[in-house]
Amino acid sequence: MHDEFATAQNLLAKWRLAAACLSHIPAGRLELALVCDIDPHHERAREVASLVTAPLRIIPQLRDCRIRLCKLPDAGLQQIAQDGVFQARRIAPPPYYSPKPSARTQATLVGLPRELRLRVLEYTDLIAPDREVTWSRQDKAYLTAARGDDLDRDNVRVFYHCWTSSSSSPSYLGCFCRRRHAAFSLACKCWAPPSPLFLVCRILCEDAQFTFFSRNRFIIHDYKTSRTWALPCFPEYSDEEVEPPEDSRYEYPGTRFAASQFFREVVPTHCLAHLRFLELVFPPYLAQTWPRGDDHPVLQDWQATIGWLLDKVNAPALTLRLAGVEVHYGSPPEYHNRISKSDAIDIATAHMDLTRPLRALGDIGLARFFAYFPCLWELVLARHQHYEWRPQLEAKQRQFKASFERVVLGDRYETQYANGREEPEPSFWAKAHQRI
Template sequence: MGELPPLLRLPPSLRRRIYGFVGLTASSITPGTLGRFDLHGGLVDPYAPSATASTFHGLLLSCRTIHAEAAAIVYSCNGFILRYDPANPEPLRPLHALTATALASLTSLTIILNQASCHQIGYTDLGYCCVEGRDDKWSGLTECEFKHGDLHQSPLLAHGDNDFAAAQHLLAEWSLAAARLSSVPAGRLELALVCDIDPSHKRALEVASLVTAPLRLLPQLRDCRIRLCKIPDARLQQIAWDSVLQARHTAAPPYYSPMPSARTKATLVGLPRELRLRILEHTDLIAPGREVTWSRQDQGYLTVARGDYFEEDDLRVFFHCWNSSESFPFFHGCFCRRRHAAFSSACKCWAPPGPLFLVCRTLYQDAQFTFFSGNRFIVHDYKTSRCWALPGFREWSNENLEQPEWSQEPEETYTVSPYSYPESRFAASQFLREVVPAHCLAYLRFLELVFPPYLAQTWPRGDHPVLQDWQATVDWLLDKVDAPALTLRLAGAEVHYESPSEYHEIIPKSEGDDIAKAHLDLTRPLKALADVGLARFFFRFPCPWEFTMDCLRRSEMRSQIEAKQRRDKASFERMVLGERYKHQYADGREEPGPSYWVLAYDRL
């Protein structure tokens, strides 16, 4: 018998360290990270050590013993991605080529059959979901289209019946490849599956079911994530939800389903209304923190706006599940149920539970009452993603600096003057007139209207149509809201350090006066609500004259500025409430605490 190779003479623990240092596992060099390899070849995680498969490929070929040890480490300590390439005659061949050792060791695999938006692209993605719904560069949409838009595919079946033959071929290839995973030990593999389908196609549900069908033949998965459409679709989400639970051998909770059920109706409708309402308070009708934001830009309800970093117990995890405190979580891809027809146990993002509004008329009415009476409602006049963001200007004002070609971004064009108010009505008017059903206005208990720190030229003034519409909206509300039960707060965001330079320039006192008059124009119509018994009114805007002085002087006069802000607050609240102003602070009563958008950005 020949002598053992030098490597095999070393203790197993020492060999394991050597395997790590040659790149078999990223965690040996960067603790907590996970190397991610493309099964077609190459390292897809830009933050992992610089080693590629070529640096340790020789180990896998050296001898049977070392191959078994090295393969077990590679496939157990790294994640793998396999993309379906329709131009390749064997698009999923790498999965067929895996050895028994590799399959038995595999712990993390992502299968991308079709992707219509960013999904684990790598460095160019930077963790942004490109369908997040915002129009500034922070959404990733601009960044995504500019840098790698050619990598996006059309949704499966997007071209009608002409696509169905291609879809059938994809399904056949996927079914054969998935069979290879049947030998993976139960409870070991974490599988992610992406196949973005056109939900408008008549056979979309059939194809979605066929995409997920092979998962039923696999041993129990440790975890499973499925995405079936770039945009939300309740029917496709239901298929994803069912398939994930089946793949994990997890029983469905009896109280939750993306789609309404006959059982829900039979169980709840027979109960007294008081008990039904108490039960509904423990559903997603009550948002995390009991606070719901509506943004004209997003055209939908959501929870607190994003922060860049947050911990698991931070309420912002209910807004950006793909960006959490885990190490580089965005390379798992985006399986957010609020943004896609997807399901993942990692997604905690809140969205109104639409199915509860669809069960029957009785539960529809109860759900409306619970939703509108049980949450604070925050209405942003411009943006939710970054509530200090302003219309008409770029996010960054260093466009005159010379930059490398790769960082150049497309020029922004303006459809209106950057100094004009950007809309035909306040977001508050739109929310109250068009979004909240008229009969639900009486359910509102707390309403906060948030305005960015517009320039003096941007605020509508005098007989501007926006102000006329605002006055008409308030008059229209008088007999529709339950004023004695309603608390109303007007709030303004501070200028942020990332706002365009135009918003940091020193302004003349006359412009400070104009901003103060704009605040008055905004507030004056609300006196009519107080006349019909508005319970409480609060005013919290930054001091309009703060930017009439330079930064140093502002710092020196901070106490005077804050005192002026307090005087303005009292003056505006007294103007609206009249004699009842003193009662809202009587007996130690205080203003309700700041909303989560304030805490998220240290505003106000």
């Protein structure tokens, strides 16, 4: 460990010499991208990070600066990167960037009535852009995306996947996304929940958690957020670097549903009652990929998870939606192959196996429940027959949807659409998926 630090010191000495050579460059002319991926678990990680950014003080004001100090997100290292960028750009950090609100600010907020504290917190990053937060087995982190019918593909990524946007860093400079790394760049607008607000004090932490979980809609993707139609059996069209073994390509890609992991491991147990809108999204798994049978561990875990949730969620205030991703023309050709009627029935049965345990939530007064799974008979028919069968398929889709919603709501299904009430608008992933 001592040898590692000695090596780091040698590199840092060379970096200081290089920075000294840059000290004669006119202010506002140079752009600098600084990457030094540090092990966040090293006992001297913060010290090394501070030494990495210190030479920026002797360089004249930079026109632009990007700093990455770790491949993985780390709050402490990211704060050092952020301070380094502001120092290099000679920019005074805005008050809301402060990692630790002052004692006076805390006392002022805590002294307000709770209703006013909650209104104040609604103007922080606790409310995601367009009030929509996603979580997936792929990302294992909260993220969001801009939404709107007038957004082009680059603008859609303003708050999400900044490294794919033409307005972000050139690809050869590397990725400086604060959601993916301990990095900071003024070009990164990716949204992330402001963890310092969760850590200030007990009262404000509780208020922040209530604001975050009750004011946002939560979309849980069972596999991937990006390329929502991706499947583990077609890795060449996914983000996976290693192709799975042939004998496991069609297995369900996990030991539990992502929603089960979200409920039990991601959301603090005492915050489950704050949730107001949940949407569980599943890709178009093939018939042999879905977990099947009452004795399947994934379905047993799902049943147990729903039972565990019953006394923890506020069902009469919660809206739940199940959704399946449709195959579209931008997806790989394998998705467009016809499937047998037997496979279609197996997939529909798997959808029902997923839905049936949710009846327990309906029995304790779940506010509203919506379901949308693609009409599988489209894949049974030849593609050139789709248009002539469209009216029949749409009618079958409505029946299909109603059958799932009746399973969960029972006799209350009729009142769900009473008095002109409609289903909540589609989430961003669905709107973006339909545009492609």
